Amino acid sequence: MVATSVTIDLNLNPLSTTDHDNPVDDDIVLDLNKKSKENKKLKELLTFVWDNYNSLQTDVKKLLQEKEELESSPKKRKFDDTVQQSSWKMPKEDLRSSGIKRVYVKIDPSDKSLVVKDGYQWRKYGQKVTRDNPSPRAYYRCSFAPGCPVKKKVQRSVEDDGVVIATYEGEHNHRSTMQEAAYALGDDHEVSTNRRSNNSPKLDEVLVEQMAKYLCKDPSFTSELAAAIFAKISEVDFLKSNKHTIILMQPSQNRASRTFMDYESISQAMDGICALYERKLKDLNPAMRNITYDIQDLYNFIDGLADLSALVYDHSIQAYLPNDREWIRSRMFHHLKKLAH
DNA sequence: CGTTTTTGACCCGCGC
DNA sequence: GCGCGGGTCAAAAACG
Ligand SMILES: [Zn+2]
Numbered sequence: 250m251v252a253t254s255v256t257i258d259l260n261l262n263p264l265s266t267t268d269h270d271n272p273v274d275d276d277i278v279l280d281l282n283k284k285s286k287e288n289k290k291l292k293e294l295l296t297f298v299w300d301n302y303n304s305l306q307t308d309v310k311k312l313l314q315e316k317e318e319l320e321s322s323p324k325k326r327k328f329d330d331t332v333q334q335s336s337w338k339m340p341k342e343d344l345r346s347s348g349i350k351r352v353y354v355k356i357d358p359s360d361k362s363l364v365v366k367d368g369y370q371w372r373k374y375g376q377k378v379t380r381d382n383p384s385p386r387a388y389y390r391c392s393f394a395p396g397c398p399v400k401k402k403v404q405r406s407v408e409d410d411g412v413v414i415a416t417y418e419g420e421h422n423h424r425s426t427m428q429e430a431a432y433a434l435g436d437d438h439e440v441s442t443n444r445r446s447n448n449s450p451k452l453d454e455v456l457v458e459q460m461a462k463y464l465c466k467d468p469s470f471t472s473e474l475a476a477a478i479f480a481k482i483s484e485v486d487f488l489k490s491n492k493h494t495i496i497l498m499q500p501s502q503n504r505a506s507r508t509f510m511d512y513e514s515i516s517q518a519m520d521g522i523c524a525l526y527e528r529k530l531k532d533l534n535p536a537m538r539n540i541t542y543d544i545q546d547l548y549n550f551i552d553g554l555a556d557l558s559a560l561v562y563d564h565s566i567q568a569y570l571p572n573d574r575e576w577i578r579s580r581m582f583h584h585l586k587k588l589a590h
Numbered sequence: 591c592g593t594t595t596t597t598g599a600c601c602c603g604c605g606c
Numbered sequence: 607g608c609g610c611g612g613g614t615c616a617a618a619a620a621c622g
Contacts, residue, residue, distance in 0.1 A: 373595055375614060388613070392594085402613095 369393050369421070371401065382407045397422035492562050494518040495569065499556035506555075515561060519584035522577070526550045544585055551578055 371389035378385050384405035391399040399419040406412040491514040499507045512518040526547055530540045551557060551574060559577055560569040572580075 372593085374616095375612095376596075377612065380611065386612090 369399070379404070391421060393421075394423035493569075494562070495560040496521065497556075497558050497560065498554055500554055502555050515580060516584055516587075518559065519581050522551070522581065523547070544582065547581060547585075548578055551581070 369391055370393040372392040373387055373389050375388035376385050377388070382404060386402055386404040389401045389403065391397040391401075399417065399421050401418070402416045404414055406414050493511065493513060494515050494517070495509055495511045496518050497507070497509045510518075510521055512521055526542070527540060529550070530542065531537075534540070557574050557577060559572045559580075561572055562568070563570050
């Protein structure tokens with residue numbers, strides 16, 4: 250509640266310089282208020298999804314380990330030979346009780362980066378080729394907080410290019426980014442965490458147990474679950490990575506010409522500006538069939554506006570940060586460069 | 591300039 | 607002791 254109004258004040262002040270009787274300003278205030286509420290709702294949803302995902306993932310890990318145990322009894326010793334050494338090493342029976350967790354993640358096979366987006370920040374400290382897997386194994390340490398002992402290994406699966414196996418070791422020293430965001434929310438924070446720790450885990454456990462009984466008979470058990478996890482990750486990542494962007498502009502000297510538009514992401518905002526310029530070009534030369542322009546023309550258009558700025562939502566501080574014309578020009582350059590490959 | 595990635599050197603346990 | 611498979615260090619390079 251408090252955070253909402255603070256956010257709006259902070260963002261609006263640099264731009265709505267004087268009068269409050271301007272209808273456009275009122276529109277902006279209304280819209281910002283609406284967006285703020287939407288953002289808050291999204292935040293709650295995201296936190297919920299994220300918590301849910303974490304809990305589900307924990308259970309899935311257990312199940313996958315159980316599955317390995319079942320499969321490895323006849324002859325499939327593949328996993329035992331390859332995976333464990335030094336601090337990672339541990340007889341499989343103890344694996345569950347220790348802090349070692351293995352996660353299967355379905356991922357785009359063409360993606361070479363091997364980045365598993367899990368809400369933490371990792372510093373790579375090694376890479377090794379391994380005996381019976383053509384793809385290398387990468388070693389990461391958590392760099393989110395100083396002294397955090399958590400490590401993870403990531404390697405593409407031998408049998409499926411679209412799956413990476415991540416092995417985590419240790420407990421984090423700190424909250425994850427999602428939990429931090431929930432905490433920054435303040436007043437609702439306790440509600441959501443309490444609701445979570447009181448009812449849901451039990452429910453999840455029952456659900457997962459039933460699911461396991463059913464799915465264990467399915468041969469594609471692993472990939473099904475991996476796909477489910479991947480879907481969750483994609484969902485979270487989608488909500489997280491797009492920075493809501495509001496473009497404020499005043500085309501002419503007339504203050505009444507002030508207007509704004511909002512976009513789901515920075516790059517969409519850049520596209521929006523391009524579209525605006527293209528529309529203006531078309532209005533100016535209706536005869537011309539297809540129009541062409543280069544980045545300098547676009548710069549001239551941007552500079553020709555009486556006023557232009559962008560508000561970009563920063564997820565980590567829960568607020569819109571103002572950006573000036575120069576920033577827009579630079580982002581536009583990057584954007585066009587990316588489009589040109 | 592601070593941070594992360596890269597990459598060969600190094601180290602360590604294990605089987606021989 | 608030696609070699610092999612794996613894990614880590616750290617210096618240099620790359621990134622942003
Ligand atoms: Zn950590």
